[in-house]
Every structure is written in C-alpha cells, then in structure tokens.
Amino acid sequence: MIFTDLLNATTHSLSNGLTGIPLSAAQDNTETWQLHLLQSGEPRLQDIGREMGNLQSLLSAGDAGLNSPAIGRSLSMLGTQTAEAAQHAPAEVRANLTTLSDLLLKAGGQLAGPA
Numbered sequence: 001m002i003f004t005d006l007l008n009a010t011t012h013s014l015s016n017g018l019t020g021i022p023l024s025a026a027q028d029n030t031e032t033w034q035l036h037l038l039q040s041g042e043p044r045l046q047d048i049g050r051e052m053g054n055l056q057s058l059l060s061a062g063d064a065g066l067n068s069p070a071i072g073r074s075l076s077m078l079g080t081q082t083a084e085a086a087q088h089a090p091a092e093v094r095a096n097l098t099t100l101s102d103l104l105l106k107a108g109g110q111l112a113g114p115a
Contacts, residue, residue: 006032007096014103018111023059030056044088048081072111079104 010029013021021029030052037049055074058067079101086097 003036004093004096006036007093007100011096011100011103014100014107018107027056027059030059044081044085048078048085051077051081068111069113072108072113074108075104076108076112079106079108 010033013025013029034049034052034056037045037052040046040049051074055071055078058071058074061067082097082101082104086094086101089097
C-alpha cells in the first residue's frame with residue numbers, strides 16, 4: 001500500500017533528525033503527503049493537507065530565508081493533527097501514525113524554541 005510505504009519512509013526520515021533530511025527531499029515529501037491528504041475526501045485529513053501546504057510554503061523560502069520558529073510551529077501543528085487522526089485510523093497504521101506524531105511534535109518543539 002502506497003500510504004503505508006509513505007508513512008514508513010517519513011517516520012524513518014524524521015527519526016534520523018531534521019538535519020539529516022535534505023530540503024529538496026522534505027519538499028517532495030510534503031508535496032506527496034499534501035496530494036494524498038487533500039484527495040482523501042475526509043475533512044480531518046484535508047485539514048492536515050492544508051497545513052502541509054503551509055509547511056511547504058515555509059520550506060520553499062530556501063536556505064537563506066527559512067523561518068525556523070514558523071516551521072517548528074507548523075511541524076507541531078502537524079504532530080497534533082496526526083495524533084488526532086491516529087485515534088480514528090485503522091489499527092494497522094495507528095502505531096506508526098502515533099510515532100510520526102511524536103516525531104513531528106519533537107521536531108517542532110526543537111525548531112519553535114521557547115514559547
């Protein structure tokens with residue numbers, strides 16, 4: 001299943017830390033997720049897809065213009081939305097979605113800095 005493969009690849013990439021992900025790979029990943037989520041027909045997933053679009057816009061600023069706190073807030077929002085989606089997900093992907101949520105929240109907290 002494409003979704004499961006994408007979920008596993010994303011979780012693996014994030015588990016190695018944000019600095020290990022090339023910007024181009026992060027942009028490709030967010031674009032792929034955004035397409036899947038917006039086409040899902042499920043409002044909860046479409047909301048995540050819209051936030052992916054926000055993240056994609058932030059990442060497209062390029063190396064010199066990256067706004068780490070804004071990217072961190074977006075990652076944290078995605079982590080929260082993913083945790084909510086995991087509660088309603090099929091059992092076979094629930095654990096991986098929870099792991100992804102935890103990784104997004106951790107990465108977001110690292111970039112957003114103190115509140």
